[in-house]
Every structure is written in C-alpha cells, then in structure tokens.
Amino acid sequence: MIGEACSRMALDILEGLRRAVELILSGDPSVLDATLRSLYVSGAATFLASILGLPIGMMIGSREFPGRRLLRGFFNALLGIPTVGLGLILYLILSRSGPLGALRMLYTPSAMILGQALLVLPILVSFTANAVENVEREIKDLSKTLGASELQASLTVFREALPSVSLAVIAGFNRALAELGVALMLGGNIAGLTRVLTTTIAMEATRGNIELSIALTIILLSIVFVLSSAANVLKEKLEG
Amino acid sequence: MQRPTPLHMLIVILTVLLTVGVIHDFLSTPRRRLIIATTTSLYDTGILEEIKRAFEERHPIDLHFISVGTGLAIQHAKRGDADLILVHAPSMELAFLREGYGVNRKIFAYNFFVIVGPAEDPADVEGSNVTEALKKIVEAGRLNRARWVSRGDNSGTHLKEISLWTAAGFNWTALRGESWFMESGTGMGRTLLIANEREAYTLSDIGTYLKYSSEGLIELQVLVDEAEELINVYSAIAVDPRVVSNVNFEDAVTFIKFLISEDCQNLIQEYMRDVYGRSLFYPAVKLLKENTDPRAAEWIRNYAYFNGTECPPQYRYNYPELYDDR
Numbered sequence: 194m195i196g197e198a199c200s201r202m203a204l205d206i207l208e209g210l211r212r213a214v215e216l217i218l219s220g221d222p223s224v225l226d227a228t229l230r231s232l233y234v235s236g237a238a239t240f241l242a243s244i245l246g247l248p249i250g251m252m253i254g255s256r257e258f259p260g261r262r263l264l265r266g267f268f269n270a271l272l273g274i275p276t277v278g279l280g281l282i283l284y285l286i287l288s289r290s291g292p293l294g295a296l297r298m299l300y301t302p303s304a305m306i307l308g309q310a311l312l313v314l315p316i317l318v319s320f321t322a323n324a325v326e327n328v329e330r331e332i333k334d335l336s337k338t339l340g341a342s343e344l345q346a347s348l349t350v351f352r353e354a355l356p357s358v359s360l361a362v363i364a365g366f367n368r369a370l371a372e373l374g375v376a377l378m379l380g381g382n383i384a385g386l387t388r389v390l391t392t393t394i395a396m397e398a399t400r401g402n403i404e405l406s407i408a409l410t411i412i413l414l415s416i417v418f419v420l421s422s423a424a425n426v427l428k429e430k431l432e433g
Numbered sequence: 434m435q436r437p438t439p440l441h442m443l444i445v446i447l448t449v450l451l452t453v454g455v456i457h458d459f460l461s462t463p464r465r466r467l468i469i470a471t472t473t474s475l476y477d478t479g480i481l482e483e484i485k486r487a488f489e490e491r492h493p494i495d496l497h498f499i500s501v502g503t504g505l506a507i508q509h510a511k512r513g514d515a516d517l518i519l520v521h522a523p524s525m526e527l528a529f530l531r532e533g534y535g536v537n538r539k540i541f542a543y544n545f546f547v548i549v550g551p552a553e554d555p556a557d558v559e560g561s562n563v564t565e566a567l568k569k570i571v572e573a574g575r576l577n578r579a580r581w582v583s584r585g586d587n588s589g590t591h592l593k594e595i596s597l598w599t600a601a602g603f604n605w606t607a608l609r610g611e612s613w614f615m616e617s618g619t620g621m622g623r624t625l626l627i628a629n630e631r632e633a634y635t636l637s638d639i640g641t642y643l644k645y646s647s648e649g650l651i652e653l654q655v656l657v658d659e660a661e662e663l664i665n666v667y668s669a670i671a672v673d674p675r676v677v678s679n680v681n682f683e684d685a686v687t688f689i690k691f692l693i694s695e696d697c698q699n700l701i702q703e704y705m706r707d708v709y710g711r712s713l714f715y716p717a718v719k720l721l722k723e724n725t726d727p728r729a730a731e732w733i734r735n736y737a738y739f740n741g742t743e744c745p746p747q748y749r750y751n752y753p754e755l756y757d758d759r
Contacts, residue, residue, distance in 0.1 A: 288512045288513070288514050289512060289513035289514055289677075289679060290512045290513050290514075290677075291512075294513070299514055300468060300497065300499065300514075381497070381499040382499070382500065383497040383498065383499065384482070384485075384498070386497060396477075396500070398622075399473070399477060399620050399622040399623060400477045400479070400622065400644070401622055401641075401644055401645045401648055401650050403650070
C-alpha cells in the first residue's frame with residue numbers, strides 16, 4: 194500500500210518535471226508571462242526595499258541612538274509576518290473605499306510591488322544590521338587607528354559587510370518570489386495582468402491541475418536555485 | 434576601480450528587470466477595465482475564460498476576474514473594488530440589492546448541486562431524496578459509520594448546504610460540533626479532495642465534481658442529483674454607481690447584456706459538453722422567457738426570484754431593455 198502510494202507520488206513529481214521541461218522548451222506564452230511577471234514584480238520590490246532597507250540596516254548596525262533596540266526588535270518581529278495578513282492590511286488601505294483608494298492601485302502590479310517591498314524590508318534591515326554589527330567592532334577601530342575619517346571608516350565597514358548584505362538581498366528576493374498572500378490579495382491573480390508564478394500554482398492546484406502546479410513549482414525552484422548559487426559563488430570569490 | 438561585487442551585479446540585474454517590466458507594462462496598457470468578482474465554482478471550471486475571449490473580441494473592454502467566494506465577492510463590490518459580481522446565493526443577493534449596493538440583477542445560468550460520497554455508500558443514501566439522504570448521513574455519522582465534510586467558508590455552496598440541513602430538520606451550527614462532521618474552510622476542489630481522502634460525503638457543484646472525477650483525482654460518486662432543493666442559480670449584479678462612486682457601470686451593463694445574449698447562452702450550454710458528456714451549466718435566459726422546460730423554470734422561480742421577478746423594479750437602474758416585463 195505505502196509502496197504503491199510512494200511510487201504514485203514519485204510518478205506525479207516525475208510527470209511534473211517532464212511537464213516543466215516541456216513548458217520551458219515550448220515557451221508556453223502564459224507560463225512565460227507569469228514567470229517574467231514574477232521576476233519583474235519581485236525584482237522591483239526587492240530593489241525598492243533595498244534602497245530603503247540597506248541604509249536603515251547600516252544605521253541600526255553601526256550607530257547608537259535612542260530607540261535603536263526597539264527599532265531592531267520591531268524589524269526582527271516583522272520578519273515572520275504572515276503574507277496573507279500583510280496583504281489584507283494593505284488591501285484595506287488600497288481598496289477604493291480605503292485611505293489610498295484614490296490611487297486606484299489595487300489589482301495592479303504596482304500594488305504587488307509595494308506589498309512585497311514591505312514584506313522583504315524587514316529581511317534586508319535585520320540581515321544588514323547583523324552583518325554590519327559583526328564587522329563593525331573589528332574594522333572600525335582598526336581603520337581609525339590607521340588614520341581613516343569617520344566616513345571612510347563607515348565605508349570600509351560596509352565594504353566588509355557586503356558579502357552578507359548581498360545574501361540578504363538574495364534572501365529578500367527569494368521570499369518575494371515565493372510568497373503567495375500579498376500577490377493574491379493585492380494582485381487578484383488577474384490573467385495577463387497580475388498573474389505570477391505562485392498565484393498560478395495555487396489556482397491550478399484548486400482547479401485540479403496537479404501536474405501543471407508541480408511543473409510551475411519546479412520552474413520557481415529552479416529560478417531560486419540558480420540565483421542563490423550564483424550569489425554563493427560570487428560571495429566566495431569576494432571573500433576568497 | 435574596485436572589483437564588481439555581488440551587490441553591484443544584483444543592482445544591475447534588478448535595474449534591468451525593472452526596466453524590462455516597466456516597458457512591458459507600457460506596451461500592454463490595458464483598454465477599458467471591468468473588474469468582476471466571481472464565485473470560485475464558476476471560475477475554476479474555466480468557462481469564464483471562454484466567455485472573456487468571446488466578449489473581448491466584440492468589445493474594447495478588458496475583463497479582469499477576481500475569483501473569490503460569494504461572500505467575499507459581495508464584500509469586494511460593497512467596497513467598490515469590483516464593478517460587477519457573478520454569484521449564486523439568492524439570499525445574499527437579495528440583501529445586497531436591499532442594502533442599495535446592487536442593481537440590474539440578471540439570472541444567466543443554472544445547474545444542480547450534487548451530494549457525493551464514497552462508492553461503498555455506508556449511509557445508503559443512493560436513490561434517496563435530499564432530506565432522507567441527509568438524515569441517513571447524520572444517523573450513520575453518529576454511529577461512526579460515515580463522515581461529512583462541510584465547506585464552512587461562507588461561500589454560495591456553503592449557504593446552500595446550511596439551508597439543506599435546515600430543511601432536513603438539523604441545525605448546521607449544532608452539527609459542526611459533532612465528531613463525524615468536518616469543516617474544511619476552503620474551496621470546492623480541496624473540499625472534494627478531503628472528502629475523498631477521508632471517505633466522507635459532501636455537497637458539491639457539478640462542475641468542480643466532474644472536473645476532479647474525470648481527471649482521476651477523486652473516487653467519490655454522485656449519489657443524489659437533479660432535485661428541486663439542489664438547484665444552483667447563477668446571476669450577475671452590477672454595482673450601483675449612485676451608491677459606490679467610480680465604478681464602471683456602463684461596461685458592467687455591456688457585459689450583462691453579453692451574458693444573456695444568444696451567443697453567450699449557447700457558449701454556456703456547449704462548454705465542455707463534449708468532454709464530460711453533459712453540460713456543466715445550463716443557459717437560463719430562454720428557459721425563463723419561453724418556459725422551454727417548465728419544471729426547471731418553476732424550480733428557478735421558486736428558488737431565485739424575488740417577488741415574482743429576477744430583479745424587482747426598484748432595483749433596476751437605466752437600461753430597461755434588460756427586462757421583458759417592463
């Protein structure tokens with residue numbers, strides 16, 4: 194019984210793998226569309242979050258100021274925010290009868306970008322703060338002893354922390370790419386407009402198209418895998 | 434000059450992605466946009482994609498479907514996040530009209546819910562009428578011989594289920610506390626999968642059932658079918674532009690007119706018929722107008738008419754041509 198069930202599962206996954214390869218090779222327009230949109234939305238979200246998150250992380254990691262612990266605790270807590278919860282809050286804000294309803298952003302890619310940017314911001318802030326803090330003590334004093342100005346010393350710290358910071362960016366991008374709640378609540382899974390990989394996977398699974406869902410999951414995983422590996426190789430080169 | 438770091442590379446990659454995306458967005462600037470909140474049972478069969486294709490060929494309007502349960506669809510409409518709703522819960526629809534949010538309701542399709550269960554049929558409900566069947570399931574359930582899975586998600590199907598329990602003399606709220614009575618809290622497809630795993634009975638719309646069954650995902654059998662109590666009526670309601678500002682009322686009416694047109698009604702009748710050997714949805718317009726099948730027409734009127742009409746005059750706004758009984 195169990196053996197049979199396991200082999201059936203293995204067959205399902207193999208079938209999914211076959212479909213994934215087939216879908217990629219055939220360049221199925223709807224799959225290509227969802228994949229590109231996933232990359233665009235999550236990429237833009239990570240970009241936005243980096244612009245905001247890296248300086249905040251640097252500040253928290255390297256400076257003493259009132260409320261620093263509180264701010265840090267706040268971002269650490271937000272690391273685990275449920276995506277559906279964040280999506281729901283933003284939905285109420287962006288809804289036509291919500292405070293920002295006049296922007297007409299709901300159910301557009303921009304709304305998804307905004308939501309995912311807020312989702313990954315805590316990752317970027319916390320990881321950057323940690324990375325900076327770790328190199329801070331050793332490097333800063335040393336560079337100052339060697340006659341560097343405060344600004345030069347800060348830049349040195351940032352440069353040393355870069356490998357870890359870039360991993361934070363990758364982790365943020367992966368979280369954005371793989372999340373469902375925000376994309377579904379703010380995008381609405383509209384075909385050709387806000388349909389991304391994760392929302393397609395969820396929809397096809399409820400529709401009973403299990404193989405297709407697995408195929409799309411494999412595509413998503415491959416993207417994450419390639420990006421993470423590339424980042425690791427770069428990190429090693431940089432450190433080596 | 435320092436070596437390029439991973440961060441530099443990333444910024445370059447992300448900038449490229451961003452640019453590509455923005456260009457893509459501009460190239461695909463939407464035409465007029467009609468947002469339709471729809472019940473999942475309609476969307477998941479794929480019929481709305483057929484309808485969308487046919488509609489967009491004829492009109493310069495893009496249809497954007499948001500697939501949610503009937504309860505949430507109505508919430509969306511009240512908040513102004515949808516211009517039109519496609520739903521199947523007459524009691525909620527009437528409340529929606531009464532509260533002033535909805536106008537110009539049109540019934541466009543119907544089909545039947547089915548009670549499905551394991552082939553062994555431990556409660557012996559096959560061939561019973563709905564009330565008997567539910568009573569038998571409760572009896573068998575209390576003897577630990579059968580299980581029931583309830584949607585429990587405030588969807589149209591769930592409301593139907595509650596009303597069937599009430600008609601059979603049970604209280605859904607009381608039943609949900611019993612150990613054989615499970616609540617999935619999720620969509621139809623997943624509920625069928627759960628019922629299949631746990632060898633339980635459940636109420637399903639015919640479309641989702643046929644799809645899952647024909648693909649071998651479930652082994653559940655249809656045990657009770659085509660009864661008056663099981664009728665399932667789909668209607669379209671536009672959001673009233675006088676109450677909810679900024680909704681796209683004009684295009685909503687254009688879409689309603691298309692739904693009840695002969696072209697679209699034929700499309701509904703034929704959709705997936707060759708695959709499943711029966712229609713997933715039956716067109717309702719001609720039936721109600723010409724009484725082609727008096728029994729089904731009677732059932733629809735009993736179930737989904739308000740004061741003898743699909744839309745009482747006080748809930749109509751402009752476009753009198755939508756109705757014959759002016």
